Amino acid sequence: MSKVIVVTSGKGGVGKTTSTASIGAALAQSGKKVCVVDFDVGLRNLDLVLGAERRVVYDLINVAQGDAKLAQALIRDKRVDSLSLLAASQTRDKDALTYEGVERVIGELRNSFDWVICDSPAGIERGALLAMRFADQAIVVTNPEVSSVRDSDRIIGLLDSKTSRAENGERIDKQLLLTRFDSGRSARGEMLSIADVLDILSIPLLGVIPESEEVLRASNLGAPVTINGSAGPAGRAYREAARKLAGDTAPVAIPDQKKTFFNRLFGRRAA
């Protein structure tokens, strides 16, 4: 049975697109058929992060309005065969998307893919509401930072009231993906801890992605950390989050704290 996931956050720049690409690629590498869909009309970037920016011909709006067939718009990844991308439009107005059009496209995607992962735009406007509307499950991407946590709380409220599942009296599963986490700074009391964020948002944890240089390198190259064979901590954390999403019940691994001299000295201060 296919699952539709929305990757959302409220705040911009926390890692929605990176997470969509990385988790999508990891799921596809496990042999599942995955489609990642960019809902950020006018500011599309999922194509760039996936290295497919020069292959976009038709986009989500073309398909939603019936100007192109879904099969014409899907871009198949050259490295992972079972991964496809449906890009957002860069030139059209965001109001060109309708609920009916999106519902039809999502319905078609459900028929051909095991996983449909919708990359939401930032904010709580129409674009973000459209991205979450037909989802079965949500990944709430949050940085351990006050403005991001506040915006995530707001998005959780919208997931519980504005999605089609919520309106039909059904449950929408929400899981937290904590990104750009620095265990050293958290241990020193300089950054909110994982427990703090979980306690405030009270949704279950999907994964913790450590702040890592490999993430920037991956977007520079257009190859998500889970594709480019990176053995670094972010790649590992994304692979693990994908396994957990697919039903693995192992507890979430917390990124190691770097055992620097400074951390050893001050690590206990906020324990």
Added chain:
Amino acid sequence: MSLFRFLTQRPAAPVARERLQILLAHERVALGPRDLVTILRDELLATIARHIEIDPQKLSVKMERAGAYSTLEIDVEIPCDKVAGAPPSVTQAQASAA
């Protein structure tokens, strides 16, 4: 001076946590209850789960407003092997409240 400040500086994360907790407590009230239906569903699920094992997706809670009154519809699907002496296929419970 800066070394002194460094040694006496309070960790900032507990401050962040406290500020968020206070702020969100206010905002959740101001922006309306975290959807009453969702809260009811979660609490009903917890209560039922204490006695019978059910699929969380098979619990539906709907609230409808019509003129002077609202109805609350709770629909729970319970697998028959979980309840002794249940009707053959599926046990359904429905409740309506004014």
